Structures are given as structure tokens and as C-alpha cells.
């Protein structure tokens with residue numbers, strides 16, 4: 001038989017929980033009151049649309065916002081000019097909130113429901129302008145709550161550049177900037193609200209460069225050696241290799257340089273490759289075989305080859321101890337409700353995607369909690385998740401049914417639909433951080449889970465080796 005609590009203790013517990021709920025409601029109200037300010041910040045970053053490692057103005061804007069709120073700022077961390085950490089408070093526990101702000105090349109788009117370039121080089125097709133801003137908003141609201149209630153501990157915002165292919169966080173993990181963090185929280189823009197266990201594919205990417213000899217392609221082809229032949233021979237071999245790798249592996253490439261004119265034998269050509277799988281050992285194996293294919297291609301075409309590692313990330317390690325807390329808070333916060341104007345915008349976006357019906361429930365409600373997830377993309381949060389207990393969520397910043405990396409994602413992210421979804425994330429992260437500060441035992445449970453999941457022999461080895469940050473990969 002369960003032991004019954006005395007009435008006095010029960011009443012105390014009830015009062016404590018009512019107080020905790022009131023504090024949470026106050027934080028939610030404060031975030032609502034500043035929603036317009038954060039929307040403006042996100043919109044400014046959306047307009048800047050700066051690509052990986054080039055996010056100087058976006059990073060500076062978030063730094064200024066946090067500094068004005070009393071956070072101390074350390075910028076240029078891990079050898080990356082646009083990476084920074086903003087900190088408030090001191091001592092245990094240390095909660096880090098991750099933020100991103102890089103845009104994607106070639107996806108410039110106005111905030112309208114039809115495809116229309118804004119005339120720029122890049123666009124926020126992954127919603128990282130919302131990601132960075134909402135995480136900033138969460139950090140500030142937690143700071144306000146800590147200050148008002150004399151809460152011990154440290155809240156940090158990590159400004160993480162170049163998630164899209166640049167593996168920014170990997171250098172930060174490698175440099176140890178997360179080593180004294182107890183818990184890391186993050187989120188990602190999405191077309192639904194969900195805080196289930198996350199998954200992401202391990203990834204290795206590199207640019208393979210072939211060097212040949214130029215010559216007149218008609219008058220003296222025998223004098224030339226085509227660098228493009230090297231690229232094509234490599235691609236041929238890698239495409240044959242697809243039959244002999246695990247079927248859930250992903251290999252993709254683009255030819256970034258293939259010569260200038262057909263009548264000149266190209267003396268330089270470059271192909272940019274990704275290899276992905278949900279187990280990083282498989283990725284390492286596939287990548288090593290890709291290098292052999294490149295070496296063979298160079299040998300057979302009389303060219304020379306060198307390759308540069310560009311990115312490399314671990315798969316994402318879930319932490320269910322934290323994840324369930326995140327889910328419960330997301331349920332408390334709830335989804336978003338569109339006004340008439342937003343509904344009309346959403347209908348048009350949905351039609352442009354070829355969807356027959358617009359499933360508004362995706363934005364309005366929270367998806368049921370799941371402890372397993374399938375991985376499709378990759379994220380450098382994976383490396384953080386192997387270092388620190390990490391939990392995240394997705395919030396509906398895009399019209400239901402919108403895929404990431406589409407013009408439709410840029411469009412919704414540039415108007416009120418994106419701003420509304422972003423506040424769901426800011427609130428959920430803030431409430432989760434509050435729960436952790438108030439129940440430090442959670443930190444120990446989460447750390448224990450991390451140790452069990454990664455195994456006692458685990459040693460962090462960055463997938464991209466010891467190269468310096470690829471600061472010019474978008475130049």
C-alpha cells in the first residue's frame with residue numbers, strides 16, 4: 001500500500017505547483033508582450049540573408065540584443081568570427097540555448113505566396129533567422145525570471161554560425177566551448193509542432209578538386225588532360241558504388257566547376273560530395289571509398305586530385321529525460337492560430353506545393369510524443385548531443401506541408417506566420433530551462449542517460465578531422 005502524505009505536506013506541494021504554474025504563466029505573458037520586438041529582429045535577419053560564416057550583421061544584431069539585456073558577450077569563439085556566447089548568472093547548472101542564423105544560397109524570395117526572388121544571393125529557407133531570434137528571446141526571458149526570483153545558475157546563448165554545410169558547431173565542440181555546459185536546448189523551424197525524440201544522419205562532405213592540362217580541344221587534344229574527365233570518372237565509380245552500400249545511405253554531389261568552354265580542355269574541375277547514414281561508422285567507410293574512387297579517377301585520366309573536408313557531423317543522440325519535459329511544456333504552450341490574412345496566404349502556399357487540402361491542425365496542435373524518430377537530414381547539433389545532454393523541438397513556422405529549403409519556407413518565414421511559430425519555440429525552451437533550474441536532479445539524470453547512450457568507451461572524434469573552420473566555403 002502506498003504511504004499517504006500528511007495533509008500539510010500535500011497542501012504545501014499544491015501551493016508549490018500553483019506557484020510554479022503562475023511563474024510560468026508570467027514568463028509566457030512577458031514573451032507575448034515582446035513578440036513584436038522579436039519579430040522585427042527576425043525580420044531584419046531574414047532580410048540580411050547572410051550565408052554560413054558570413055553572418056556578420058546577423059550575429060552582431062543578436063549580440064547587441066543580448067548585451068543590452070545584461071548578458072556578457074564573448075565573440076569570435078572557436079576561431080569563427082561570427083560565433084559567440086552570451087552569458088548571464090554564475091555557477092551550476094549551466095544551461096546553453098543554441099541559436100543559428102545562416103541563410104541558404106540561391107533561395108532569395110519575397111514574403112509573398114508566389115515564387116518571386118527578392119533579388120539577393122540567398123534566402124532563409126531553413127528559417128534560421130527565426131531559430132536565432134527565438135533562442136535569444138528564450139535566453140532573455142529566462143534571465144528575467146532568474147533575476148526576479150534569485151535563481152542560482154547560468155544561462156547561456158550560443159551563437160552558432162554555418163549550420164548549412166559548414167558544421168559550425170563541430171569546431172565549437174572540438175574547441176571545448178560546451179565542456180562546462182550541463183544541458184543544451186535547441187529547436188528548429190518546421191511545418192508542425194513536435195518535441196519527440198530527434199534523429200539526424202551522420203554526414204561527411206568534401207570538395208574533390210582535379211587538376212589537368214589545358215589545350216585546344218580540337219587542334220591539340222593530345223596535349224591536354226581533362227580535369228572534368230577526372231570528375232566524371234569519379235562520379236561514375238561512386239554511382240556504381242551505390243549498389244554496394246547500405247540501402248539507407250545517402251550520397252549526393254554537385255559539380256561546382258567543370259570548365260569554361262567546350263573548346264578548351266579544362267585544367268580544373270571540382271565536385272562537392274556528401275555521404276550520410278544514421279551510423280557514423282558507415283559514413284566513414286563510404287567516404288573512404290569515395291576517396292579511393294577519386295584517386296582511381298585521377299590515375300586513369302592523367303590528372304591529379306586533392307580533396308578538402310568541408311563538413312562532418314555526428315548523428316543526433318536523443319535524451320529522453322529532457323525530451324519529455326520539452327514535450328510537456330510544448331503541450332502547455334500549444335500551437336499557433338492563423339488570422340484571415342494568414343489563412344489566405346497559407347491556402348496559396350499550400351496550392352503551390354500541389355497539396356489538395358491545407359491541414360491546419362498541423363500548425364494549431366502539438367504532435368503526439370514519440371520516443372523514436374526516423375532521420376532524414378543532418379545537423380551539427382549531433383556533435384553537441386554527444387557532448388552535453390541535449391533536447392529540442394520543432395515549431396510550426398511554415399505553412400503545413402512545406403518542406404525545408406523551399407521558396408515557400410522563405411516566404412512564410414518572412415511574414416507573421418514565421419514570427420508566430422517562432423514564439424512557440426521561445427516559450428517552450430524558456431519553460432523547459434525553468435524546469436531544469438528548479439529541478440537540478442534532472443541534470444544528473446540526463447547526464448546519466450547521455451553516458452549510457454554513448455557508451456563508456458566513447459571518445460569524441462570530429463568527423464571533419466583537425467582542419468580549421470572552412471570560413472570561405474560559401475565565398
Ligand SMILES: [Zn+2]
Pocket residue numbers: 126127128163188
Ligand atoms: Zn536548418
